Amino acid sequence: MIATEVFEPIDHDSVVEAVVEQIESMIVDGVLKDGARLPSERDLAEALGVSRPKLREALQVLEDRDLVTVRHGDGTYIAELTGRAMSPAMLALYARHGEAFFDYLEYRREQEAFATRLAAERATRTDRERLSQIRAELERSWAEEDADASLDADFRLHSAVADASHNTTLIHMMASVYDLTRRGIFYNRDLLKSMDGAGRKLLDQHLEIIDSILAADPGRGEQAARAHIDFVEESVRMGLEQQRREQRAQQRMKSVA
Structure with a gap:
């Protein structure tokens, strides 16, 4: 599981947008890689300094963009984004x-x-x-x-x-x-x-x-x-x-x- 220390507290006018932007940037930079499990909702919200409802909204945006996969009862994972080089x-x-x-x-x-x-x-x-x-x-x-x-x-x-x-x-x-x-x-x-x-x-x-x-x-x-x-x-x-x-x-x- 990804450690909470890699996330930074949010201090942005648009909380949801800021959470999405931070996680997207971490995916692009290779900090969050395919299949990585994110911290629990409580721990991630605390690490980012946002409320859990706002975090859920952000995760929903990321899921709609096919960047994360929510496995109910298990957790939230970075989606398989790079894919396999061959079928x-x-x-x-x-x-x-x-x-x-x-x-x-x-x-x-x-x-x-x-x-x-x-x-x-x-x-x-x-x-x-x-x-x-x-x-x-x-x-x-x-x-x-x-x-x-x-x-x-x-x-x-x-x-x-x-x-x-x-x-x-x-x-x-x-x-x-x-x-x-x-x-x-x-x-x-x-x-x-x-x-x-x-x-x-x-x-x-x-x-x-x-x-x-x-x-x-x-x-x-x-x-x-x-x-x-x-x-x-x-x-x-x-x-x-x-x-x-x-x-x-x-x-x-x-x-x-």
Whole structure:
């Protein structure tokens, strides 16, 4: 649930309009993201410094604009606004045609290099603290061989870099792209980690991306992001080729049996 601290008390002639404007701005800026649950009506009204009837009016306006979804008995949520980059049918098609993965990587290489450059230029103190926390989690999960925690930190790192770019279009577009990654359509992390040393290299690359931003070095950041995606592409190609060789070897063995 979103913390009440992110909201500011309202001091505007039109209370309802001011509440709507604040929440809309937070959605545009990526503070309130798809699916985020807002605080309870009582807590949110208190945080904004408005009456509950006025808050209800504002939430109704936002709901009419399809920006929030009210689930009676559960709460109010930010609507799914960015949507998914592809329909379920298209995702299934891509999954059956693995070569599309490399188009996906090509796109990510350019966008993540751009995001990391901007993040190195624009990251605030809070952004840097967030990245430092993720850095510690990446190292801890590696040391403890916690695959789930490592994967979660991986996803959160890339989202944090996009957020630190402070480019709202980039933040929302990359959220849709990372949705594909989270669902495993274009990213076989197990394949990468099965290759000798790949897991350690992925960790080092993630740490380098973070360190370049903490050092406020845009050129280093862009280079680190490109090197990371280049490594993923090369490793996946090698892994797929090893799989094909093994498949052919098994077929030959069966043919002479």
